Amino acid sequence: MNTEQTGTDSPTVSQLQATLVRSLAEAGIESPLPEARALLTHVLRLDWTGLVLAAGRRLTPAETEQLETLARRRLAREPLQHLLGEVEWGGMRLLVSPAALIPRPETETLLLLALANLEGLNLEGLERPQVLDIGTGTGALALGIRAARPDVDVTASDLSEEALALARRNAEQTGLEVRLVHSDLLENVTGRFHLIVSNPPYLPEADRQEAQPEVNHDPDLALYSGPGGLDLARRLVVQVPPHLKAGGTLLLELDPRNVGVLAAEMTATGWTVQVSSDLSGRERFLRAQRET
Numbered sequence: 633m634n635t636e637q638t639g640t641d642s643p644t645v646s647q648l649q650a651t652l653v654r655s656l657a658e659a660g661i662e663s664p665l666p667e668a669r670a671l672l673t674h675v676l677r678l679d680w681t682g683l684v685l686a687a688g689r690r691l692t693p694a695e696t697e698q699l700e701t702l703a704r705r706r707l708a709r710e711p712l713q714h715l716l717g718e719v720e721w722g723g724m725r726l727l728v729s730p731a732a733l734i735p736r737p738e739t740e741t742l743l744l745l746a747l748a749n750l751e752g753l754n755l756e757g758l759e760r761p762q763v764l765d766i767g768t769g770t771g772a773l774a775l776g777i778r779a780a781r782p783d784v785d786v787t788a789s790d791l792s793e794e795a796l797a798l799a800r801r802n803a804e805q806t807g808l809e810v811r812l813v814h815s816d817l818l819e820n821v822t823g824r825f826h827l828i829v830s831n832p833p834y835l836p837e838a839d840r841q842e843a844q845p846e847v848n849h850d851p852d853l854a855l856y857s858g859p860g861g862l863d864l865a866r867r868l869v870v871q872v873p874p875h876l877k878a879g880g881t882l883l884l885e886l887d888p889r890n891v892g893v894l895a896a897e898m899t900a901t902g903w904t905v906q907v908s909s910d911l912s913g914r915e916r917f918l919r920a921q922r923e924t
């Protein structure tokens with residue numbers, strides 16, 4: 633996108649928006665209008681209403697330069713969220729970076745399932761509910777649970793130190809308290825939990841070949857897990873039982889192609905399993921309990 637003129641000849645905000653939409657659409661980006669608006673509101677530090685009211689305004693040279701840089705990066709298919717540095721997820725504003733997976737909308741359903749599960753817990757006020765989020769990334773699930781339920785003690789773990797550092801920044805900027813643990817699955821995690829949630833890496837390795845360019849900006853460690861996508865989830869399931877309190881629940885997000893496979897394997901090894909769907913109707917979530 634070239635917006636090189638300056639002064640009174642330079643394009644107005646609405647002309648720039650139209651140019652941006654065209655460039656983004658030509659690059660194959662699915663939602664060019666919302667993305668163009670998001671880039672403009674970011675550069676001009678306006679909300680969407682402010683952007684509409686600024687339609688006839690011309691950008692300063694510094695704003696023009698920033699917009700051109702961001703547009704170039706987006707046209708090279710860097711994720712919009714990395715350019716903005718944050719995402720709206722689960723009612724929170726979370727910092728994002730290449731250090732951790734950008735939290736996905738479908739995982740908001742896992743958050744709702746976790747909150748519904750906690751709603752159903754009856755501890756008669758005798759103990760605080762204990763929750764563990766394995767592979768926390770930005771901290772999305774752990775922080776979402778803590779935001780909705782300040783009465784719950786939340787522990788969040790990850791193998792990636794970089795992801796944990798980002799989760800810590802998100803905890804600080806949201807003012808939410810979670811215990812962060814560096815751990816390969818449950819290796820360094822102590823204690824027993826009423827609820828263990830995880831959105832582990834679950835894509836089959838072969839997906840790497842067809843991944844959208846944006847997905848290549850997420851860490852590999854957050855995405856792929858062996859030929860069928862289940863290597864890490866299988867290891868996790870084996871490690872969970874000693875960490876679940878009696879009657880405790882394991883909630884997992886998995887790929888619709890492999891959730892049924894793991895559900896069958898877990899049923900065969902003594903778990904009681906229910907599978908549920910995401911908002912597009914694809915089976916994606918697994919809820920499991922067992923006699924410990």
Ligand SMILES: C[S@@+](CC[C@H](N)C(=O)[O-])C[C@H]1O[C@@H](n2cnc3c(N)ncnc32)[C@H](O)[C@@H]1O
Pocket residue numbers: 732733734735736739766767768769770771772773789790791792795815816817831832833834853854855864
């Ligand atoms: C799909 S991402 C989920 C991130 C976050 N929970 C979310 O839903 O947005 C998977 C996370 O698992 C972490 N991970 C991968 N292997 C792990 C392991 N062996 N032990 C703990 N965490 C692991 C990755 O670093 C990544 O943060």
